[in-house]
Every structure is written in structure tokens, then in C-alpha cells.
Amino acid sequence: MVTFPPEKAPKPGLNIYGFASVKPYKLAIAAEELDVPYNYVHVDMGADEHQSEWYTSINPNGRVPALVHVKEDGTSVSVFESGACLLYIAAEFDKEYKISYPFGTPEYWKQVSWASTVSNRPCRHEASISPFVGGDRLTIADIAIFIFAYSARWCGVNIDEFSNVKAWCDKLLQRPGFQRGLEVPKPYAFHDEAVSNSDAQEFYIRMRKLGSRAIKAATDKWHGDMVPVPSDHANY
Known part of the structure; x- marks a missing residue:
């Protein structure tokens, strides 16, 4: 039986586990769009909480975001990876189909396809996301x-x-649910205006270095006897 730190233990209802990085904001936006109450649990990546036993019991991959839904009957469901979490939130809380389509319809599978698409696709297929994806x-x-x-x-x-x-992006930014979700757990720091601020570059340089170190640590751990290729470690 895994023991959670008291402040990290799932509470009744929807619990979102995240960090102030890019993907966890998706879950907060979805919950805000549906007006679903949720408990946001901060996973301290600097302290390696994402590798702790209690967190990997939720997400074995040790990444954020993840969620735990503690239902009224006391049972709970854990889901990890942002796409799967969005699908769960829609299936469990969007009974009026405010942010989804009914399961099995052509529209349902279209939304799943786009939700699973690599992040650089919207700019390559911009005609397909007007008015919505x-x-x-x-x-x-x-x-x-x-x-x-x-x-x-x-x-x-x-x-x-x-x-x-x-x-399309500007239209979504006008929605109160998006505006509220982008504030959780704190104001989103990676949008275009923020990263273009010449007075705040020290933060982004530090973030890139931390990301590079994380990639190197993961590579060193799993590299084994694999033959390196020229692109390995290029950005350390």
C-alpha cells in the first residue's frame, strides 16, 4: 500500500496532478470549461516528486499531468498522459457534450484524431482548424x-x-474557462508574449538547461549498448 504525503493524497472528486509546465494546463482548462470542481496537486519536479513511489503509483511513467478521480462510492480511477486525461474528463463529466461529441460518432473520432496529433500539425494544416479543430x-x-x-x-x-x-487561438483566449485554466497553478509562462520579454530571458534559459539535463539523464540511464547517432546530445 503506497503512502501519500498528506497534502498530496487524492481528495473526493477530481484531482489534477501537475506542474507549471505546458501539458498540465490542458486539464485545468477542460475542468474550468465544464465548471467541474477539482483539487490541483502540485508535483514538485525540482524535488523529484515525479519519481517518488506515491506519484508513480498514479503515473508509472513519472510524468505530468495525471489525474485521480475519487468517486462518491469511494472507488477511484487513475489516468495519466494528457490526451487520456482529457478523454476521461470528457467521458465522466461532459454529459451535455460541451467540449466533446458522443462516443462512436464520426465527430467523436475526428476529435480523438486531432487530440492525438503531434503538436506541430496545426500550423501545417491551418485551414482545418477554422472555426474549430x-x-x-x-x-x-x-x-x-x-x-x-x-x-x-x-x-x-x-x-x-x-x-x-x-x-482561432485568439478566439479561445477570450473564453473565461481558458482564461481561468491558464492561471492554474500559476499564470502560464510559455506563451508568445512572455517568452519574447527581453527582461525575462534568464528564466527561459534556465528552463532550457534543465530540460537538456533531464534529456541527458534519461539518455544516460537507458542508453545501454545502443550506437549513438550524430544528433545525440546536440543540445546539451
């Missing part, structure tokens, strides 16, 4: 892809070059 209204597909479009400059892409993507 998965159909004629907001779905989890929009939520899944939005956070990457909103962070395009962090990836070296100028979203202004893609007028439909820019209009």
Missing part, C-alpha cells in the same frame, strides 16, 4: 492543441504567419 464547436481537440499554438514562439514558430491559427 474537431468540428463546428469547441472540443477537447481544441484544448489539446491550443496550448502548443499559444506557445509557438517557444518552439521557434511565428503564429502571425498563420492567420487562421492566430484567429
Whole structure:
């Protein structure tokens, strides 16, 4: 039986486990769009909580985000990876189909396809996300892809070059649910305006270094006898 630190233990209802990185914001936005009460649990990556026994009991991959839904009958469900978490939130809490389509419909599978798409696809297929990604209204597909479009400059892409993507992104930013979700656990720090701030570059340089070190540590752990390729370690 895994013992959780008291402040990290799942409470009755929806528990979102995350960190102030990119993907966990998707879950907060979905919950806010549905007005679902939730308990946000901060996973301290700096203290390696994501590798702790209590957290890997939720997500064996040791990554954020994840969720635990403690139901009224006392049973609980754990889900990890942001796409799976969005699907669960929609299935469990979106009975009126505010951010999803009914299971099995063509629209359902279209939203799942887009929600599973690699993050750089919206800019390559900008015509397909107007007015929304998965159909004629907001779905989890929009939520899944939005956070990457909103962070395009962090990836070296100028979203202004893609007028439909820019209009779609601006439209979503006007929604109160998106605005509230982008504040949890603290204001989102990787959007275009923030990363373009010349007075705040020290933070982003530090984040890139931390990311590079994490990649190197993972590579060193699993590299084994594999033959290295020229791109290995290029960005350390």
C-alpha cells in the first residue's frame, strides 16, 4: 500500500496532478470549461516528486499531468498522459457534450484524431482548424492543441504567419474557462508574449538547461549498448 504525503493524497472528486509546465494546463482548462470542481496537486519536479513511489503509483511513467478521480462510492480511477486525461474528463463529466461529441460518432473520432496529433500539425494544416479543430464547436481537440499554438514562439514558430491559427487561438483566449485554466497553478509562462520579454530571458534559459539535463539523464540511464547517432546530445 503506497503512502501519500498528506497534502498530496487524492481528495473526493477530481484531482489534477501537475506542474507549471505546458501539458498540465490542458486539464485545468477542460475542468474550468465544464465548471467541474477539482483539487490541483502540485508535483514538485525540482524535488523529484515525479519519481517518488506515491506519484508513480498514479503515473508509472513519472510524468505530468495525471489525474485521480475519487468517486462518491469511494472507488477511484487513475489516468495519466494528457490526451487520456482529457478523454476521461470528457467521458465522466461532459454529459451535455460541451467540449466533446458522443462516443462512436464520426465527430467523436475526428476529435480523438486531432487530440492525438503531434503538436506541430496545426500550423501545417491551418485551414482545418477554422472555426474549430474537431468540428463546428469547441472540443477537447481544441484544448489539446491550443496550448502548443499559444506557445509557438517557444518552439521557434511565428503564429502571425498563420492567420487562421492566430484567429482561432485568439478566439479561445477570450473564453473565461481558458482564461481561468491558464492561471492554474500559476499564470502560464510559455506563451508568445512572455517568452519574447527581453527582461525575462534568464528564466527561459534556465528552463532550457534543465530540460537538456533531464534529456541527458534519461539518455544516460537507458542508453545501454545502443550506437549513438550524430544528433545525440546536440543540445546539451
